[in-house]
Amino acid sequence: MMSLKLRRQENPWRLMLAANVAVVIGVFLYKLTREPYVPYIHLLVDYHFGFTKRALIGATLSLFFPKTSVWLVFALSGLVWLVTTGLFIKLFHRTFALWDRDLPLFVLMAGSPFFLKNFMYTLGHFDIYGCMLAISLLLAPARSVAFVIVAALGSMILILIHHIHLLMYVPTITVIVVLRYYLVLGFNRWNVAIGVFAAACVVLLFFSAQFFGTMTVPKEDFIRHLQSRMADPARTDLLQFSYIWYQPLSKEILDTWQRLPSNILGIPVFALLIWLHSPVWKYFASSVRALSDEWHRRTVTASVVLVSAGYLIMFAIVFDYSRWISNWAVCMFLILHAVKALPASKPVPPVSFKDRANLALGWVATLVPRVGIVRPF
Template sequence: MTARILQNPWRLLLAINAAVVAGVFIHKIRLPPYVPYIHLLVDYHFGFIKRALIGAVVALFTAKVPVWLVFALGGATWLATLALFARLFHKAFGFAARTLPLFAFMAGSPFFLKNFMHTLGHFDIYGCALAIILLLVPASSLLFVALAALFSIILVLIHHIHLLMYVPTIITIVVIRHYLAHGLDRANVAVGAIAFLTISVLFFAAQFLGTMPIPEADFVQYLRTRLADPARTDLLQFSYIWYQPLAKEISDTWSWMPHNILGVPVFALLIWLHTPLWRYFIGLIDALASEAHRRLVVAALIGISLAYLVMFAMVFDYSRWISNWAVCMFLILHAVKMLPAKHETPLIPAEDRKTNILGLIVTLTPRVGIVRPF
């Protein structure tokens, strides 16, 4: 029995992943939710401002926001994302012994669900969840393009950095699932162009016109009226976010760059640990029936990566950015699987010793973090 488990350990690794996720959750709920909590307090009370959509939705249901709502809302979103990804994987690959290594390298990656658990309450996971929905719903009409535009607008209203973080992946999914299948015509191009222009204008409005229009002291006083526990004023210390200009964010990022850049070798190591997954992804791209499709996918991957490079230069939450970049790669992998192929790509081997060791290390790595590794 022991020899069989060591030879094909993937079911055991999935069970270990579940235990690791539970451990990360227990650790997370013991920490003060500084940034996620204040985002639930901020709404459109003073007009259009950035980072206020989630708080505005919460305000529709309650005037006083308890701290536990951060974990309840974040936990529900996490569970929904897990269910959506499981449905997507089942649709693309199915669940069987031979597909378990592929599932374990993605679902069990420290970049993905485990890191989303560590960043519970942050906005990153919404982009992932909405992108997965776009990989699941029918893409046969312009309603699909309109839905993708609506999702992108929602994401920019949640946080305008989504324009770089998940909107490029959503655009890639739309191109792969709709435009490659149905071609370009006047209506397709017009709807796509209008959608892109609308999202871009909204981003610039949020970035440059979305600053809080009242003094910070008055803003904080308003946030205090929404506290369910008046004693938790320590959770309001990040109110400056709604006043900080882009130039200050870039300046802070570059001042911390010499220190934070030390984490790059760790990120590179974590990416290398996923080598079997990346080899499979490359195999999928090489197996595409159309050379044009291959070139488009490669160009899209470069474009998504460049968007993340811009984020690295602007905001220093490096562990989050590299984790979400990897998640975007996982999602594009599923999109590529939907394209016509000239032959089947061999899956990650289930009984290869080196692959099993890498899978074990990936499984035991609990998370990547928010700013610096771990």
């Protein structure tokens, strides 16, 4: 007992890990008490009326479940959360080995209120699918042009799940392909042509979903079809977000700008949450500076700007600010892993696990349970 206490005193980051597990369990229990309005209706919408945006998950489930119960939201999204968590642990172990000296970085990433805890809070939303694909690509071998093709096919699946993935995770997936495949194996006419063609297919599918995936049948017919797929058709309150499939892009932008005066008040909170992860950002910057090739350093810098620009566009289009800033941070975490796979001219010192400032930031990040969906917390 005494030796265990001493180990905890020597390395409190282990205790932070345990605290993060407890927080995740608490967030999950809280989510079980909430009505999954948006996630549930996404499990009902399919391709019954033709090509439809946001319908891939519902269409797939309809092949196995003629009637969809509310519990399926928590079962499916919980399974995806567990898979994503397992994949990230494997990725971190491959990149950093997960020794005691790596625990601060692991806690500040895996225990971040931006990451797994917020994915638990947004259980049933589609963000985590993009993250799961990106981690899978970081783990997969990238020795041939097949890697580019798989990344493109995965990106198209994400767009069929929700077209906003074009801005949310497809840019990060593109960065992973560039850093892991093109910078390592080089550019030639063949693989560049494949990459350009794959990117064109992804963009074309996005525009198809955005402008041709809107419902054209009367809303009453749409609602009746959704009720026919519900295990409890009397729960019409769960269909209150059906207008999403009729709403054009112009209306989404209008709603976002109308909410901007109140939503923008959360920016100082977002800035503070980003600052809590300053040891990660410092380590990221040091890792980029340590790259042995100047072209690699410039490419990584441009990639961060590209991904961030995509999120700025989302801020102007859709008002779920807490989700966007959280996923932006997750994308930065994943790009760091891609950077660590590039040749470096010198080792980068790990995040200090004895530094008092790092300890304080680690505890605060651990105890913040999530960031939220629209406004902070």
